Amino acid sequence: MIDKKTITSAAQKFASRGQIDEAIAEWEKLLAVNQDGNVYNTIGDLYLKKRDHQNAVASFEKAANIFREDGFYPKAIALFKKILNFMPEEVSALIALAQLNAERGFTNQAVDELQKVAGIFINRNNIEKAIEVYERILRLAPQDTGINIKIAELAQQAGLTGKACQSYGVVASNHLEKGEFEQAEEYYKKVLEIDPQNSSAIIGLSNLFDRTGNTETALQYLNKAISANPEDQSILLRYARLSIKAEKIDEAKQTLIHLTEKDPSNLDAKKLLGIIYVEEVLIEQAWNELKPCIDDAISDKNWADALAMLNNFDEVNSTPVRRRFVDIYRGNGDTESLLIHLKDLGELFEYKGINAEALKVYKEALEIKPDDPDISKKVKQLASSDHTGAEEQAGTADSGQTEEATPEGEGSSLQYLEIKKTEADFYVQQGLNEEAVKIYEELLEAHPDNEAIRTAMIDLQASCVPAVTGNDTSEDTGQDHTDINSAMNEILKEAGVDDTSSDERDYEAEFQKGIDFRREGQLDKAIEALQTASGDPFNVVRNSRMLALCYAEQGNYSDAVRQFKRALEELSSDDDGYQDVQYELAESYLKNGDYENALIRYSSISKYDPMFRDVAQKIESLQSGTEQNDGVFIMSSGETEEQGKAKKNRISYL
Amino acid sequence: MDFLEFYKLSEHPFSSSIDNRFYFNSSQHAEALLRLKYAVDTMKGLAVVVGGVGTGKSTLARRMLDELDDTVYEAALLIVLHTSVTTDWLMKKIAMQLGVKNIGSSKLEVLGQVARKLHAIHDSGLKTVILVDEVQMLKSREIMEEFRGLLNMEVSEGKLITLVLFGLPELEDVLSLDLPLKQRISVKYKLKGFEQKITEEYIKHRIKVAACPQGIFASEAVQAVHYYSRGVPRLINTICDNAIFEGFLVKANPIGRDIIESVAQSLDLQPTDEEAEEYRHFG
Numbered sequence: 001m002i003d004k005k006t007i008t009s010a011a012q013k014f015a016s017r018g019q020i021d022e023a024i025a026e027w028e029k030l031l032a033v034n035q036d037g038n039v040y041n042t043i044g045d046l047y048l049k050k051r052d053h054q055n056a057v058a059s060f061e062k063a064a065n066i067f068r069e070d071g072f073y074p075k076a077i078a079l080f081k082k083i084l085n086f087m088p089e090e091v092s093a094l095i096a097l098a099q100l101n102a103e104r105g106f107t108n109q110a111v112d113e114l115q116k117v118a119g120i121f122i123n124r125n126n127i128e129k130a131i132e133v134y135e136r137i138l139r140l141a142p143q144d145t146g147i148n149i150k151i152a153e154l155a156q157q158a159g160l161t162g163k164a165c166q167s168y169g170v171v172a173s174n175h176l177e178k179g180e181f182e183q184a185e186e187y188y189k190k191v192l193e194i195d196p197q198n199s200s201a202i203i204g205l206s207n208l209f210d211r212t213g214n215t216e217t218a219l220q221y222l223n224k225a226i227s228a229n230p231e232d233q234s235i236l237l238r239y240a241r242l243s244i245k246a247e248k249i250d251e252a253k254q255t256l257i258h259l260t261e262k263d264p265s266n267l268d269a270k271k272l273l274g275i276i277y278v279e280e281v282l283i284e285q286a287w288n289e290l291k292p293c294i295d296d297a298i299s300d301k302n303w304a305d306a307l308a309m310l311n312n313f314d315e316v317n318s319t320p321v322r323r324r325f326v327d328i329y330r331g332n333g334d335t336e337s338l339l340i341h342l343k344d345l346g347e348l349f350e351y352k353g354i355n356a357e358a359l360k361v362y363k364e365a366l367e368i369k370p371d372d373p374d375i376s377k378k379v380k381q382l383a384s385s386d387h388t389g390a391e392e393q394a395g396t397a398d399s400g401q402t403e404e405a406t407p408e409g410e411g412s413s414l415q416y417l418e419i420k421k422t423e424a425d426f427y428v429q430q431g432l433n434e435e436a437v438k439i440y441e442e443l444l445e446a447h448p449d450n451e452a453i454r455t456a457m458i459d460l461q462a463s464c465v466p467a468v469t470g471n472d473t474s475e476d477t478g479q480d481h482t483d484i485n486s487a488m489n490e491i492l493k494e495a496g497v498d499d500t501s502s503d504e505r506d507y508e509a510e511f512q513k514g515i516d517f518r519r520e521g522q523l524d525k526a527i528e529a530l531q532t533a534s535g536d537p538f539n540v541v542r543n544s545r546m547l548a549l550c551y552a553e554q555g556n557y558s559d560a561v562r563q564f565k566r567a568l569e570e571l572s573s574d575d576d577g578y579q580d581v582q583y584e585l586a587e588s589y590l591k592n593g594d595y596e597n598a599l600i601r602y603s604s605i606s607k608y609d610p611m612f613r614d615v616a617q618k619i620e621s622l623q624s625g626t627e628q629n630d631g632v633f634i635m636s637s638g639e640t641e642e643q644g645k646a647k648k649n650r651i652s653y654l
Numbered sequence: 655m656d657f658l659e660f661y662k663l664s665e666h667p668f669s670s671s672i673d674n675r676f677y678f679n680s681s682q683h684a685e686a687l688l689r690l691k692y693a694v695d696t697m698k699g700l701a702v703v704v705g706g707v708g709t710g711k712s713t714l715a716r717r718m719l720d721e722l723d724d725t726v727y728e729a730a731l732l733i734v735l736h737t738s739v740t741t742d743w744l745m746k747k748i749a750m751q752l753g754v755k756n757i758g759s760s761k762l763e764v765l766g767q768v769a770r771k772l773h774a775i776h777d778s779g780l781k782t783v784i785l786v787d788e789v790q791m792l793k794s795r796e797i798m799e800e801f802r803g804l805l806n807m808e809v810s811e812g813k814l815i816t817l818v819l820f821g822l823p824e825l826e827d828v829l830s831l832d833l834p835l836k837q838r839i840s841v842k843y844k845l846k847g848f849e850q851k852i853t854e855e856y857i858k859h860r861i862k863v864a865a866c867p868q869g870i871f872a873s874e875a876v877q878a879v880h881y882y883s884r885g886v887p888r889l890i891n892t893i894c895d896n897a898i899f900e901g902f903l904v905k906a907n908p909i910g911r912d913i914i915e916s917v918a919q920s921l922d923l924q925p926t927d928e929e930a931e932e933y934r935h936f937g
Binding site: 651652 | 656664665666669673707708719724729730731732733734735747750751886888889892899903904905906910920921922923924
């Protein structure tokens with residue numbers, strides 16, 4: 001057994017005689033049985049005395065670590081500071097000290113110490129180590145932009161381009177987050193100087209321009225990102241979203257179609273595409289895209305989202321749609337709506353002859369409202385029906401098939417035929433002839449001998465193209481209109497449905513009245529007549545444009561904009577008159593104080609024909625926000641021209 | 655149907671461009687206006703408004719210009735667009751805005767013309783006010799000295815000209831380039847982000863101006879807008895503008911918190927850990 005007292009006494013004696021090595025040897029005997037921080041400290045002092053700094057540091061560090069493990073932090077800190085007194089660039093001591101300070105919550109001190117370490121590494125030209133230290137600092141102070149810049153600069157210096165880009169990217173993103181757009185742009189561009197194809201920076205710049213309202217430039221950057229990563233779905237999706245925002249619906253649509261074809265499970269893309277189809281009243285395509293999104297929302301129990309999407313098909317009376325309504329309302333506990341939709345679904349099954357399914361649905365409805373006499377009656381009737389047993393099998397099988405069918409493609413009963421004819425008629429009245437043709441095609445498959453359907457379909461097919469072009473003079477469309485009407489009348493007569501009272505002569509008469517009133521300056525009456533005339537699906541462009549002109553003359557530019565837009569929707573950009581209508585729309589935006597949209601429209605015309613009327617001048621004025629040649633000041637706000645004139649001389653740019 | 659129709663709006667309620675019809679008279683903007691009007695009316699000389707990005711300085715400047723009746727004030731607003739403005743250029747612009755004819759070529763000449771014009775305006779019973787926006791860009795001691803020179807022109811009632819300078823917080827450093835000028839500041843106002851309640855009122859106000867008969871945002875969505883924007887009006891506009899568009903895409907009415915969160919995420923508006931913690935509590 002070691003006699004601690006004797007050893008200590010011998011060690012002290014050796015030390016006092018200047019026999020340092022012997023003294024150290026004595027102290028080390030004590031360490032063999034007990035790792036004592038104080039003993040290491042004493043040994044460290046002895047090494048220091050003999051100027052053996054390396055061993056002194058090692059001993060002090062051992063002592064400090066023992067104190068630290070035992071929770072004596074001040075002692076441990078004192079020892080590291082002691083090391084730094086004689087070895088100010090001792091990296092391990094500085095790091096240990098920083099770690100201790102960080103553990104105790106003294107972050108600023110820890111950061112200072114680590115900054116010293118990084119500086120030492122830089123002086124030693126060990127850039128990678130310096131970067132590691134700066135990254136350590138970042139873990140303590142993640143918001144410190146200066147450190148990220150430092151890392152980026154060092155990394156760039158050391159040729160670590162990936163790291164440099166990443167750090168400049170973080171700096172840029174921090175500035176963007178704070179709304180410091182200029183700085184954000186500066187740092188994103190630094191990234192691009194190093195790596196011109198860097199997707200994160202390109203996307204960052206796109207975000208930046210989007211946030212600052214410059215959607216066109218945002219799109220240009222995304223285009224660049226797509227060139228570098230043509231199959232990156234998130235970039236493509238972002239591009240589609242921005243295109244929609246910039247009202248470039250065709251571009252958005254193409255991108256989304258590409259995305260959904262590449263990856264049919266990309267529900268975000270499907271959802272956007274579906275919504276575009278909804279806006280274009282292409283119900284079948286919309287359903288194809290939105291159905292999986294609706295099902296996904298239902299399976300996630302995201303009832304609100306599912307309902308929002310499904311509501312677009314509220315007018316579609318088909319089992320897939322009604323079933324999903326039922327699923328949603330069953331899921332979100334809205335029993336009142338559930339009851340309504342169960343009844344609808346029941347009626348649908350019943351009318352398609354799928355009585356077993358109808359009975360099931362009515363029974364569920366009866367559980368919700370046991371005292372409902374109509375439902376009770378239905379349940380009784382269906383339950384007692386002689387055919388129920390036989391239909392049960394057939395009905396179930398049918399329902400399985402219809403679930404996968406499109407909302408329009410089902411059923412073959414006579415009643416169903418009549419309803420589909422009426423639906424087609426509705427589409428024709430709305431000018432949506434292509435949709436009507438689709439319905440007739442389906443009906444014709446089921447009823448190939450029905451001449452009325454065949455005739456109506458051929459007429460409609462013939463009328464599809466001219467009906468939506470811009471040259472919609474009454475002479476051009478009158479013939480189609482008459483043919484379709486006669487065909488429709490035949491179908492309606494066959495179906496026993498009364499003809500509607502509105503016809504082309506009424507519309508034409510109202511249009512003429514509108515023109516006359518406008519000429520006489522009776523704008524209110526003109527608008528009233530033209531509003532009636534605007535029900536004519538075959539002269540949408542002409543009627544909307546005339547109505548818009550009346551609104552504009554009245555100073556009601558909001559409604560003028562709406563009508564011009566309606567006219568424009570009916571035209572394709574190749575049509576004669578498209579640019580004229582677009583110009584009128586731009587003028588209305590301008591007069592309505594919506595300079596942003598006015599600029600978009602003028603720019604669109606300029607792309608088609610830069611010399612079109614005074615478009616170039618208008619664009620220049622809107623972009624500079626300064627005076628036009630005619631002295632009218634274009635304010636950057638929604639002020640009227642009169643107000644703008646009044647303040648013309650009060651605002652100036654330096 | 656576009657999103658304006660969907661939400662029954664007559665126009666974009668959250669456009670980021672300055673539109674006085676949408677001006678929201680928040681308590682701090684009202685107070686700032688009151689103080690600035692006081693500085694102008696009492697011919698104090700120099701007033702300063704500082705505020706972070708998007709806090710409404712330019713809106714306030716335009717509003718103030720609007721409220722300075724031209725039968726009482728000879729007022730102008732100069733908007734600094736770049737950093738290389740020289741003293742000559744500045745003085746000529748001021749001279750031009752004050753209506754000096756045949757502006758001289760030398761600075762001395764222009765200064766004399768401006769001084770004479772200021773006296774003439776004062777003699778006609780008007781007070782001269784020059785508002786300057788984005789002053790932090792004028793990082794030049796010479797320009798600050800020029801401002802001070804203008805403020806040295808006095809009559810018995812006070813200064814012949816009142817300068818109202820608007821800028822980012824860095825404006826303080828720019829003013830420090832000429833300490834005697836900094837000492838002449840008589841009114842100083844700092845614009846901050848809105849409190850949550852004010853954010854709510856601000857959103858309601860803008861929607862109301864855009865003629866929407868009903869609210870568009872659910873109350874928890876408004877809270878989220880405040881949280882992510884930190885009450886900074888420009889960010890409120892950006893978030894709401896994007897949320898209306900996103901909301902329209904999914905046909906959400908009213909717009910819920912999930913949409914705001916998704917928009918904030920796509921705009922990279924991340925809160926600090928502390929703010930996130932606070933949000934979790936109210937969320």
